[in-house]
Amino acid sequence: MPRTFQTQRFAAACMALVCALALAATFSPDTAKHAHADVKPTGTIQGVSQLSSNPTYDRKPQRGYEGTPICKYTDGSGVEQTYTGPFIATYTGTVHESTPNDHPYGPTTEAPTQAGSYQVELSLPDSAPCTAAPSARSFTIERAPLSATVSPSDENATRPYDYSETPTFTDIKLTAFTGLVPADEGQVDITTTGDALDAGGHVPDGNVATKNGTPTGKPFKATSVSYNNPTSYNYDLQTSPGTYNVVGEVMIVKMPMPDINEATKHVVWNEYGASYSMPVYSIPKGSTSATYTIITDMTETQGLYKAEIENINNEAYLKVYANGKGDDAYDAVTVRMSALENHGDFNVTLHVQYFRETVKAIEGVTPLPSPVEYDGQPHAGFEGTPTAYYLYNGKRVDYGTLPGETFDTTYTGTATDGTRYDSTTPPTNAGTYQVTIAISPGHVCMGSTAFDFTIDKPTLTFRALNASMTAGNPPP
Structure with a gap:
């Protein structure tokens, strides 16, 4: 190989x-x-229990359990061990439960501070040497008890009189609280609706702003409460069903009244001493009496010299007296209504105008012949003494026959040189004029008559030793 x-x-x-x-x-x-x-042993979270009593809102975090959590487990060698932390606390629940502001809370590791119902769940972090099932506890942060005082000096503790026979007040804003957490000062907004009570603590049949002219304060008992912002829902004015610890007095004040300016112009006969009565103003519903004071200075009127209040069939009337100088003007007279039981003071302004009868005729004068030739003398344009008459209630009444029944005579026109003439003196210079004869102002009747007349320039005659010629004629 x-x-x-x-x-x-x-x-x-x-x-x-x-x-x-x-x-x-x-x-x-x-x-x-x-x-x-490498497999963690399983233990049990111990050392914690349900709260013995629920905490009351104090704006501080509430952990929701009692005791100190530990976890007991047995290690791989069979030895019992104790884990002391850290633990994870997870919170869930409902803030301001059963109120218009309720909303969910969590899950979060931040302990709640607001009133509501919550659950805290304790669990082990991943770094723990053992595992354990979470341990949960439920708890409630109770709304803090709160009391409030209603003071009649509070602007919101008053109600204007409104014809109502019911003693109920609405929307009285509470401001004087006892039991607020210091940090919540100025943050709580609560209003109440309740009943005004009489001195014996009973609901009266009806309300009045004053009794015998004296303002009346009313004891107050709240029957419902409105919490107007989230912070307010941490408190509870209710101490038992249907009972609220809100005490104090409220005031029914007089209904504010606007000034009245009557549109009607009452007509008064323009003669000194002539009088006329007109109703002032009906007492508003809910009051039974009033004081009437004329506040207009009669010396500042054009046609009156006196005014007074009179009672006609239990109704106040303003009676005025003419001074005979009103002519075609009108005056305003103001009456102050005061001391009403349930209504504020206010002014009523009444208006007066004056009238005179128009004469049927001016008699006793006739025009002088016209034209007249300038002679350097004033020319009246009429002759005679004027008189007049008018009809009153269908009967003839003469004017000009008694002292003080006078006429005024005025002249208007234009002189031949173009000068305008306007005077009470009869004219002298040549021109065209009109004389007006009128009843003097400030009398019970009125009327006038007028006549036209002319003052011509004089004719001029030139004389020679043996002849004469008149200006405007052909020479002889």
Whole structure:
């Protein structure tokens, strides 16, 4: 056999021996022993128990179990061992359970702080020398008890009178709390609805803002609670079913009233001393009486000299007295209504206008002949003494026969040189004019009559020693 072939056979035999030895080593008793040692023993998590009582919300994390977790197991040598940690705590649950703000929590390793229902599950990390089934505990973070005081000085603890016979208040925002976690100061927003009570703690038949003019505060008992932000759901005003520890007083205040500006213009006879009465304003529903005060200064009116409040059939009327100078103007008179039981003070403004009868005729004057020639003297354009009459309730009433019943005479027109004339003095210069005779302002009637007249330039005559010529005529 060639030497080369023998060498190859020897090498192959050696290789086979090496493989056999390696395979034998793999399945040796020592190797099997090490392989068994890599499988972790199973233990039991111990040392923890259910909470003896649920924690109350205090904004701090709550781990949800009592005790210190350990894991007992037996190692591969049969020796009992104790694993002390670390452990993994996994939390799940519902935050603010059974409220409008409830939402799921976890899974997370962060212990919860908000009120709600939770479960904590303790388990071993991969680095632990043993394995164990998770250990779970359920717990609840209770809502913290809270009390609140309603104060009548709180703006939100008032309700304007609204005709209602029910004493229920709505949306009273609570601000004075007892029992808040310091870090939650200013973070809690709670409103209540409740009943106003009388002094004996009973629900009254109805509410009034004042009694005998004195504001009345009402004891308050909440009947429902609204928590208006997430932080608020960590608290509970309810101490037992249907009972809330909210105490204090609330105030029914007077209903604010706008000022009234009546559109009607009441007509008053324009004669000194003439009077007229008009209703002021009905007392609003819910109040039974009011004080009426005239706040307008009568000296600032055009046609009145006095006003007063009078009662007609248990209703307030404003009675005004004319001064005879109103003419075609109108005045406003404001009355203040105050001291109503359930309504705030407000103003009522009434309007007054004046009227005069129009005369049927102005008599006693006639126009003078026109034109007249300029003579350097004033020309009145009429003659006589004016009088007049009008009808009142179908009867003739004369004017101008008594002292004080006067007429005003005015002149308007244009002089021949183009100058405009407007005066109470009769004109003198040549021109075209009109005289108006009118009843003086501030009287019970009105009317006028007018006459036109002309003042001509005078004619000029030129005289020579033996002849004469009038201007405008042909020479002789």
